[in-house]
Amino acid sequence: MSSRDSDRITSAQQTLDILYDISQLLNTQLDKETLATCVGMIENGVNPEALAAVIQELRRESAALNAQTGDGR
Amino acid sequence: MSDISQSLELLVASLVPQARNKDALMKELLSHCQEILSQNHDTDLGHIAGLVKRHLLQSSASNSSSLRFTNLLSRLLDQPLLSRKYESILFLHSVASTSRRNNPIATFLPSVAPPPPKIPSTVTSPVDSSLASRAPKGKSKAALLREYRAGLGQSQLPEQLLLRDTLYLLQGISGKYVRLSLSDQDQQSRLIFVDDSTYLVPAPLRTLVHRLSEVGHLYSRVEAFVKDREGTAGVGMIEQSLCHHLQAQLTEYYRLIAVLESQTSMSPSADLDSKNIECNVREETGLTLKRLDVWITEWRLRMRMMSVCVEGARDAHGGALVNLIHSYTDNGDPFVRQFTDQLLEEVSKPFFSTLHKWLFSGELYDPYNEFFVSVNPGLAHMQYLHPSSLTGGIAQLSSDGGFAGLGGDSEDMSSERESGLRLWEAKYQFQKDMLPMFVGEAFGKKIFSTGKSLNFIRYSCHDSDWVATREKMGNTGGTLKYSDIAGLERSIDSAYLTASQRLFEVFIEKFKLLDHLQALKHYLMLGYGDFADQLMETLGPSLIKPAHTLYRHNLTATLETAIRSSNAQNDPPDVLRRLDARMLEYSHGEVGWDVFTLEYKVDAPIDTVLDPDSMLKYQKLFSHLWKMKRIEGALSQGWMRIAGGSRTFLRLPDFEYDWHQIRLVMAEMIHFIRQMQAYCHLEVIECSWTNLADFLNKREGDLDALIDAHRSYLDRMVKKVLLLSHKSGREESLLSQVRELFSTILQFRETTDNFYNYCLSESARRDQYKDAARGVHTGMQQGAQDQELRDALPTIRKLIRDYSATFSERAQGIVHSLQGHPDLDCRFLGIRLSFSDFYRSKKDHQLLQQRSS
Numbered sequence: 001m002s003s004r005d006s007d008r009i010t011s012a013q014q015t016l017d018i019l020y021d022i023s024q025l026l027n028t029q030l031d032k033e034t035l036a037t038c039v040g041m042i043e044n045g046v047n048p049e050a051l052a053a054v055i056q057e058l059r060r061e062s063a064a065l066n067a068q069t070g071d072g073r
Numbered sequence: 074m075s076d077i078s079q080s081l082e083l084l085v086a087s088l089v090p091q092a093r094n095k096d097a098l099m100k101e102l103l104s105h106c107q108e109i110l111s112q113n114h115d116t117d118l119g120h121i122a123g124l125v126k127r128h129l130l131q132s133s134a135s136n137s138s139s140l141r142f143t144n145l146l147s148r149l150l151d152q153p154l155l156s157r158k159y160e161s162i163l164f165l166h167s168v169a170s171t172s173r174r175n176n177p178i179a180t181f182l183p184s185v186a187p188p189p190p191k192i193p194s195t196v197t198s199p200v201d202s203s204l205a206s207r208a209p210k211g212k213s214k215a216a217l218l219r220e221y222r223a224g225l226g227q228s229q230l231p232e233q234l235l236l237r238d239t240l241y242l243l244q245g246i247s248g249k250y251v252r253l254s255l256s257d258q259d260q261q262s263r264l265i266f267v268d269d270s271t272y273l274v275p276a277p278l279r280t281l282v283h284r285l286s287e288v289g290h291l292y293s294r295v296e297a298f299v300k301d302r303e304g305t306a307g308v309g310m311i312e313q314s315l316c317h318h319l320q321a322q323l324t325e326y327y328r329l330i331a332v333l334e335s336q337t338s339m340s341p342s343a344d345l346d347s348k349n350i351e352c353n354v355r356e357e358t359g360l361t362l363k364r365l366d367v368w369i370t371e372w373r374l375r376m377r378m379m380s381v382c383v384e385g386a387r388d389a390h391g392g393a394l395v396n397l398i399h400s401y402t403d404n405g406d407p408f409v410r411q412f413t414d415q416l417l418e419e420v421s422k423p424f425f426s427t428l429h430k431w432l433f434s435g436e437l438y439d440p441y442n443e444f445f446v447s448v449n450p451g452l453a454h455m456q457y458l459h460p461s462s463l464t465g466g467i468a469q470l471s472s473d474g475g476f477a478g479l480g481g482d483s484e485d486m487s488s489e490r491e492s493g494l495r496l497w498e499a500k501y502q503f504q505k506d507m508l509p510m511f512v513g514e515a516f517g518k519k520i521f522s523t524g525k526s527l528n529f530i531r532y533s534c535h536d537s538d539w540v541a542t543r544e545k546m547g548n549t550g551g552t553l554k555y556s557d558i559a560g561l562e563r564s565i566d567s568a569y570l571t572a573s574q575r576l577f578e579v580f581i582e583k584f585k586l587l588d589h590l591q592a593l594k595h596y597l598m599l600g601y602g603d604f605a606d607q608l609m610e611t612l613g614p615s616l617i618k619p620a621h622t623l624y625r626h627n628l629t630a631t632l633e634t635a636i637r638s639s640n641a642q643n644d645p646p647d648v649l650r651r652l653d654a655r656m657l658e659y660s661h662g663e664v665g666w667d668v669f670t671l672e673y674k675v676d677a678p679i680d681t682v683l684d685p686d687s688m689l690k691y692q693k694l695f696s697h698l699w700k701m702k703r704i705e706g707a708l709s710q711g712w713m714r715i716a717g718g719s720r721t722f723l724r725l726p727d728f729e730y731d732w733h734q735i736r737l738v739m740a741e742m743i744h745f746i747r748q749m750q751a752y753c754h755l756e757v758i759e760c761s762w763t764n765l766a767d768f769l770n771k772r773e774g775d776l777d778a779l780i781d782a783h784r785s786y787l788d789r790m791v792k793k794v795l796l797l798s799h800k801s802g803r804e805e806s807l808l809s810q811v812r813e814l815f816s817t818i819l820q821f822r823e824t825t826d827n828f829y830n831y832c833l834s835e836s837a838r839r840d841q842y843k844d845a846a847r848g849v850h851t852g853m854q855q856g857a858q859d860q861e862l863r864d865a866l867p868t869i870r871k872l873i874r875d876y877s878a879t880f881s882e883r884a885q886g887i888v889h890s891l892q893g894h895p896d897l898d899c900r901f902l903g904i905r906l907s908f909s910d911f912y913r914s915k916k917d918h919q920l921l922q923q924r925s926s
Binding site for chain 1: 077080105109128149156157163164167
């Protein structure tokens, strides 16, 4: 692995750390992995607000599903 | 697009774990998500940073998280990897705000959070379409106006340039378009807008810049103060810590300025990115003057407070400065209160460290005279002089043990005497204006007394070991702080108690104050009757001689004899060593009785209580009591002669009447002097002593209280024994009457002695005649002498009559004035003297006689 690659990886790590700090600050309740995925999507040109809506939607779905399974039992 | 769907799949899997196993659900969710993503969300970029900050400000009251966000953001901007940073931030913010919105508590209690002090724009949700629709709308009115002005050739100065200048102004530096200038009259800097023909600054912006530059002005003042104090020597510790705190605040301020500057530098790049977008959109991206104003608002308040402190620090000093700052803690504005509390915590640190040192070790470490206790420079060195002289005194005591040291060291004793009470009273001074208000004056006094006591124990009582152990104990008790006033008061109380208790102990046990007081009472106030009698007996013959024939060594030798032959020999040698017989300054014609005095020598640190003034009073008391004792002795001797001798061998019936008269008068005199003595010893001295002993047993209060108690004890005795009245100018009138009475008694006594001698020779003559008649010749004829004697008889008789008349007259006068004496005890003495209204009836008698004649 070249030093440039390692530089890239460390800087990526740093960026992710900073973003994660901000997300903690804002209390978004995203874990680091999810955050990395989302940032990757945004880098690929996904509309961020829409993505946020997606996250919310998914959370809602999850909660509903949880409730369902809770009811089923 | 496949990339996105893959990522989406991942997302769905992590957020909705149930979907991992169910393909149908997975697909449904995926398509749903795709649908949402495909919706057109247009938004502007720089706006989001502001939104996030607002969000942060709303969620947490403090400014710190928003600052931290700004910091993180600028770091993120440095990272080269991401190309869509703003989108990421926007995403995070959206997640945060939507999750917040879902929170029912937040929606129910929206008014609890303070209204956003920030950007005065309308509350817009991130998916507000109005923002998006604004861009293609075309030229606004402002843009039209701008174009119109550009057409006229007087375009407005771009806000960015003005903004940069304003940032300079905030640091007290002149900018390119706006300058600071010092006007000559009042040292106030003024803003000058550089006139430029091509640009003009509109009035609203001008006022805005003015508003902002206030902070810059205050800043430069504070900074100048800090710089000024840094350079000069001899700046007080409290001021130093004020400067330290101000410096810390300024550093915070620099940080803010730096963040703001980084935001302005962001704007041009954003400008380049969106060159095609209209200007009003660009204004949203970075910093504007209005936003700057909002950012600065809190700092404006802070700077104002700081500059107030700085202004105060110019003429206040030390504790007074702390007072000045403390006066702001009662402010109704919570911000001001908090700020001053914080400031005071810092500023009072040196004060408390001084206090700690003073309170627990009695040392005053105050190089800049800031504490409310100040040392008297004239007496500061005394502490080092003292212990050495004390050890010398102790060594002397152990080596010579007895009286040997009496004569020689009177010189250095008198020089040392100066210091005892003066050292206690004047070494440290209490300065009320330096006392911080949060301590309170009563506690200030306690602190003052505690430290003084400790210092005194250490240096004057030579007991530094105890102080050192106390100091260690004090150190474990925790530090004194401004925020813990209750704890402070508690520790002050306990320190005060222990210190003054210890001082009492030291005085009573180590330095045997009680022994000295008792010795004074026994010797100087003739409490030891046998000693006084012995002294009177042995000294009497030599005191009749003129004063200049008396020698000190004779007196001291007699004193020693008196001590040896009385019960006083059982007293500790340390007490006896201090007792000395002395002659006062005498003038021509005075006899030994007038100038003889006993003296009791005290040295440090006892002379703090028994100071030279009180020793003088003791001597005064002694001379009066000694006179009384002399009269008593003379009278009792005379009485023995008259009562015994005249009956046994003076068988002269024709003088019987004279003797009877003499006995009557003498009985009156004896009654008088006995009552007087009983009054002095029982009513005055013993009663006062009980009071003092009660106080000493209680062991309350500090050394000041002890000194006061002793003073009142002594004053009471002086006042009552010497029968002083409070009338000014006539304080001693009664005393002089009593003294005249005493001299009358002495003269009377002398005359009776003469009469006695006459009777003796007369009876011898008669015996001779009788012998001659019987034819026995005894002795020679002394006709001529007889004649002389016979001539003397009428004068003697006359003198006796005269003296008895004067005596009763004077006694009457004394009783009369005693009955009108303001002091109750003295009045009671009058009652005792004429118990059966003896003198009153006599007076009535006289009046009657006068009327009848």
